[in-house]
Amino acid sequence: MQPVINIKNVKKTYIMGTVEVNALVDVSIRIQKNEYVAIMGPSGSGKSTLMNVIGCLDTPTSGLYEFNGVNVGDMNDNELAKIRNKDIGFVFQTFNLLARSDALHNVELPLIYSGMKKTDRKVRAEEALGHVRLEDRMHHKPNELSGGQRQRVAIARALVTNPSIILADEPTGNLDSKTGVEIMGLFNDLHAQGNTIILVTHEEDIARHAHRIIRVRDGLIEKDFMVEDRVLPGVNV
Amino acid sequence: MKFTDFAYEVKEGLGISFQAIRANKMRSVLTTLGIVIGIVSVTLMGTAIEGMSRSFNEMISKIGADVLFVQKFSWFSSQEDFFASRNRKNIDLKQFKAVRDQGSTIAAVSPMTGTRVPIKYRSLSSDGIILIGVNEQYIQVGGLNIEMGRFFSQAESNGDRPVAVLGYTIAEKLFPSETPLGKNVKVGAHSFRVVGVVSKQGSFLGMDMDNRVYVPITNFLQKFSNNRRGMDIHVKAANINDLENTKEELRGILRKVRGVKPGVKDDFAINQQEMFIQTFNQIGGVIAAIGLFITALSLFVGAIGIMNIMFVSVTERTKEIGIRKAIGARRSTILLQFLIESAALSLIGGIIGIIISYPLSLLINQILPTSMPISVVAIAILISLVVGVVSGFLPANRASKMDPVEALRHE
Numbered sequence: 001m002q003p004v005i006n007i008k009n010v011k012k013t014y015i016m017g018t019v020e021v022n023a024l025v026d027v028s029i030r031i032q033k034n035e036y037v038a039i040m041g042p043s044g045s046g047k048s049t050l051m052n053v054i055g056c057l058d059t060p061t062s063g064l065y066e067f068n069g070v071n072v073g074d075m076n077d078n079e080l081a082k083i084r085n086k087d088i089g090f091v092f093q094t095f096n097l098l099a100r101s102d103a104l105h106n107v108e109l110p111l112i113y114s115g116m117k118k119t120d121r122k123v124r125a126e127e128a129l130g131h132v133r134l135e136d137r138m139h140h141k142p143n144e145l146s147g148g149q150r151q152r153v154a155i156a157r158a159l160v161t162n163p164s165i166i167l168a169d170e171p172t173g174n175l176d177s178k179t180g181v182e183i184m185g186l187f188n189d190l191h192a193q194g195n196t197i198i199l200v201t202h203e204e205d206i207a208r209h210a211h212r213i214i215r216v217r218d219g220l221i222e223k224d225f226m227v228e229d230r231v232l233p234g235v236n237v
Numbered sequence: 238m239k240f241t242d243f244a245y246e247v248k249e250g251l252g253i254s255f256q257a258i259r260a261n262k263m264r265s266v267l268t269t270l271g272i273v274i275g276i277v278s279v280t281l282m283g284t285a286i287e288g289m290s291r292s293f294n295e296m297i298s299k300i301g302a303d304v305l306f307v308q309k310f311s312w313f314s315s316q317e318d319f320f321a322s323r324n325r326k327n328i329d330l331k332q333f334k335a336v337r338d339q340g341s342t343i344a345a346v347s348p349m350t351g352t353r354v355p356i357k358y359r360s361l362s363s364d365g366i367i368l369i370g371v372n373e374q375y376i377q378v379g380g381l382n383i384e385m386g387r388f389f390s391q392a393e394s395n396g397d398r399p400v401a402v403l404g405y406t407i408a409e410k411l412f413p414s415e416t417p418l419g420k421n422v423k424v425g426a427h428s429f430r431v432v433g434v435v436s437k438q439g440s441f442l443g444m445d446m447d448n449r450v451y452v453p454i455t456n457f458l459q460k461f462s463n464n465r466r467g468m469d470i471h472v473k474a475a476n477i478n479d480l481e482n483t484k485e486e487l488r489g490i491l492r493k494v495r496g497v498k499p500g501v502k503d504d505f506a507i508n509q510q511e512m513f514i515q516t517f518n519q520i521g522g523v524i525a526a527i528g529l530f531i532t533a534l535s536l537f538v539g540a541i542g543i544m545n546i547m548f549v550s551v552t553e554r555t556k557e558i559g560i561r562k563a564i565g566a567r568r569s570t571i572l573l574q575f576l577i578e579s580a581a582l583s584l585i586g587g588i589i590g591i592i593i594s595y596p597l598s599l600l601i602n603q604i605l606p607t608s609m610p611i612s613v614v615a616i617a618i619l620i621s622l623v624v625g626v627v628s629g630f631l632p633a634n635r636a637s638k639m640d641p642v643e644a645l646r647h648e
Contacts, residue, residue: 055563058642081565082565082567084562084563084565085566090563090564092645096556096563097560112246112249113246113561113564113565113566113567113570118245
């Protein structure tokens with residue numbers, strides 16, 4: 001089966017002033033559809049760079065990156081934007097919602113960029129908000145929502161385009177542990193519904209929600225293994 | 238990009254712009270103020286220029302386009318010419334008669350001379366009137382309309398009859414409550430019978446055209462003979478399209494009667510409306526260009542203000558740009574968003590500017606016959622739109638080229 005993500009010997013080098021920093025030295029990963037993968041590593045390990053590359057926010061300096069069989073390295077800015085729009089759902093640590101727009105508009109935004117008709121996108125956005133159980137908060141602005149609710153809006157925004165992967169960067173980092181557990185439960189549900197989830201975290205407890213953990217250190221894959229004692233979210237929201 | 242995509246992006250851009258403008262009210266007001274001032278000054282300048290040109294055209298139309306003025310001096314001659322030509326021979330009745338008798342392309346011709354004298358009727362008097370000596374054809378040549386009575390006839394003109402036709406304001410002044418027709422007025426020391434009143438004419442080059450009294454020239458020359466500066470000959474051409482021919486014919490007649498030898502330059506001038514128009518177009522064009530340039534500077538300052546605030550706005554919203562890029566906004570989307578925002582700011586300024594200019598243009602209308610032309614309104618709106626887009630371009634371009642990773646990291 002064709003993997004969703006096929007990364008082969010990817011290298012990423014930054015120039016910081018006069019110093020070259022090798023954020024990714026040589027990384028190869030394959031991720032199949034409906035996998036639940038956690039990318040782990042301490043800060044400075046290169047996991048953020050890897051996430052940016054996987055999320056098509058950044059392109060590798062060398063090596064191959066195929067997304068659904070298409071070479072991302074050959075893509076121009078617009079094509080990358082299109083992939084981010086349609087095939088990748090981002091969930092960030094700091095939620096990254098638009099402060100001046102209500103929940104519904106935040107969720108609609110990716111659909112606006114993909115050119116969907118107004119009536120269609122409203123239906124889709126409401127559906128996605130229903131999915132994260134926020135149908136009664138649709139017209140609240142982010143500052144009128146709790147942290148957990150904000151993250152759920154962000155997850156609805158990630159889901160709304162029906163992406164190939166959901167890419168979550170420390171999604172519980174700004175939440176208290178109880179809310180964190182709720183959010184992880186939500187990811188678990190999404191995975192059970194057939195979504196492919198890639199979780200980037202430095203917390204062992206969070207990572208062990210996934211089926212597979214990839215440990216990154218010094219720009220290399222240190223370890224890539226299946227989790228045997230998965231943490232199942234105790235609270236089901 | 239499909240058109241519908243573009244339409245959604247424009248709509249989204251408009252929404253974002255108004256959110257952003259509302260979120261920073263004070264800043265938006267101050268930025269817009271620059272454009273308001275610019276648009277107000279440009280539209281008012283445009284209105285004033287329009288008024289200048291319109292009042293000139295109104296004025297110039299009083300000199301018929303088909304009338305030639307045979308005079309000692311050219312209207313627009315340089316200083317040097319003036320000294321060279323001041324010893325020229327006066328134009329006299331003999332020359333007028335030559336023109337009248339020999340001219341074949343002439344519709345009407347009248348000699349014309351004038352002097353300043355007081356006028357009196359019973360206890361009412363007026364000091365600074367201009368007494369004009371002409372013949373009966375001056376009614377055509379000068380394009381006069383008769384308010385009441387009639388102009389003097391050829392018989393009266395040739396027979397030196399002491400008849401007079403009054404200008405409108407003089408008639409009003411001397412005869413506030415009775416008809417002037419048939420009354421005898423005292424012009425200087427001489428008595429004239431009023432036969433008609435000329436309709437209101439307004440002023441020309443600051444001269445009050447209604448402050449005139451017309452009498453037969455023969456009579457004028459007898460009674461007000463202190464007339465060292467001679468006279469002019471006003472000629473109405475038979476065919477306006479053949480003005481040059483008429484001019485040539487006049488030249489020939491006058492050169493002969495004035496004894497100008499072949500090869501010597503004319504010692505007289507044939508003036509016409511055209512010369513005014515040319516001179517005005519030159520001077521007026523320069524004034525208009527300078528005026529518009531100076532006022533455009535204030536618009537330029539406004540544009541700099543918008544550019545400045547847009548740079549601030551882009552920097553402040555780096556994170557937002559990152560978010561939008563992460564969820565699929567293209568470069569063009571971001572570019573468009575910020576262009577729409579600066580265009581909206583500027584356009585609002587332009588519209589407010591026009592709203593302010595309109596009453597001010599009514600004030601200008603007190604001095605100049607003008608109204609804010611719809612073309613100026615359209616141009617002002619277009620200019621403010623263009624100013625917004627142009628001054629927003631650099632900031633918007635910077636925003637669109639931001640690296641999404643860097644932008645997302647920005648706090």
